[in-house]
Amino acid sequence: EPEVTQTPSHQVTQMGQEVILRCVPISNHLYFYWYRQILGQKVEFLVSFYNNEISEKSEIFDDQFSVERPDGSNFTLKIRSTKLEDSAMYFCASSDEETQYFGPGTRLLVL
Amino acid sequence: AQSVTQLDSQVPVFEEAPVELRCNYSSSVSVYLFWYVQYPNQGLQLLLKYLSGSTLVKGINGFEAEFNKSQTSFHLRKPSVHISDTAEYFCAVTRGSSNTGKLIFGQGTTLQVKP
Numbered sequence: 001e002p003e004v005t006q007t008p009s010h011q012v013t014q015m016g017q018e019v020i021l022r023c024v025p026i027s028n029h030l031y032f033y034w035y036r037q038i039l040g041q042k043v044e045f046l047v048s049f050y051n052n053e054i055s056e057k058s059e060i061f062d063d064q065f066s067v068e069r070p071d072g073s074n075f076t077l078k079i080r081s082t083k084l085e086d087s088a089m090y091f092c093a094s095s096d097e098e099t100q101y102f103g104p105g106t107r108l109l110v111l
Numbered sequence: 112a113q114s115v116t117q118l119d120s121q122v123p124v125f126e127e128a129p130v131e132l133r134c135n136y137s138s139s140v141s142v143y144l145f146w147y148v149q150y151p152n153q154g155l156q157l158l159l160k161y162l163s164g165s166t167l168v169k170g171i172n173g174f175e176a177e178f179n180k181s182q183t184s185f186h187l188r189k190p191s192v193h194i195s196d197t198a199e200y201f202c203a204v205t206r207g208s209s210n211t212g213k214l215i216f217g218q219g220t221t222l223q224v225k226p
Contacts, residue, residue, distance in 0.1 A: 004154075031211045033214075035214075041218075042216050042218045042219060043155070043203075043214075043216040044216070045214060045215070048212070048213055055211075056212070056213055058213075091154060093155075095210070095211050097210050097211055098160075098210050099145075099157055099160060100157075100214060101157070102147070102154045102155040102156070104153060105154050
């Protein structure tokens with residue numbers, strides 16, 4: 001069964017460093033998403049992406065964040081200058097226009 | 112704007128007992144509703160969804176949920192739980208005009224199944 005994959009599973013970084021989180025969506029899906037879950041809190045929407053452009057973004061998704069689909073298979077989330085409060089589990093999802101399927105997540109820890 | 116409230120943060124239950132996890136939503140427009148499960152150290156897995164049609168929907172692992180428009184609820188039920196059902200359960204909604212819109216999640220309910 002096709003599934004969304006994410007790398008790395010864990011990432012530790014220093015405050016102020018750039019990180020890139022990678023996702024491989026399900027191959028025939030056209031809609032892609034990033035969500036995050038701060039420890040002990042609810043899952044929050046960050047951004048959605050369709051047809052090579054952002055279709056919607058939340059207030060959290062400020063200028064420090066960017067997304068890209070560089071090669072037709074990967075979908076990346078970049079955080080330019082990480083802050084302590086960026087520590088969270090980041091989930092990628094892709095949709096078949098009916099259901100969003102989630103990856104296993106990348107746990108980001110900013111020190 | 113939509114919002115989701117899961118009324119119970121933790122639900123302890125003995126194995127083979129029935130369980131109901133409550134979810135209420137608020138929305139000025141029609142919605143689609145979902146339940147996702149998160150097992151320890153794993154991602155979110157879809158349990159079931161309501162898009163239209165019958166208000167009683169059946170999902171994986173013996174779970175079912177009923178959409179009640181008048182009460183704006185989408186409670187999740189299972190008649191007999193197993194130890195393996197121990198997990199975090201999330202209710203989520205999206206705008207009914209678009210299946211591809213963002214999901215709004217509730218706070219989650221931790222189901223603890225005891226032997």
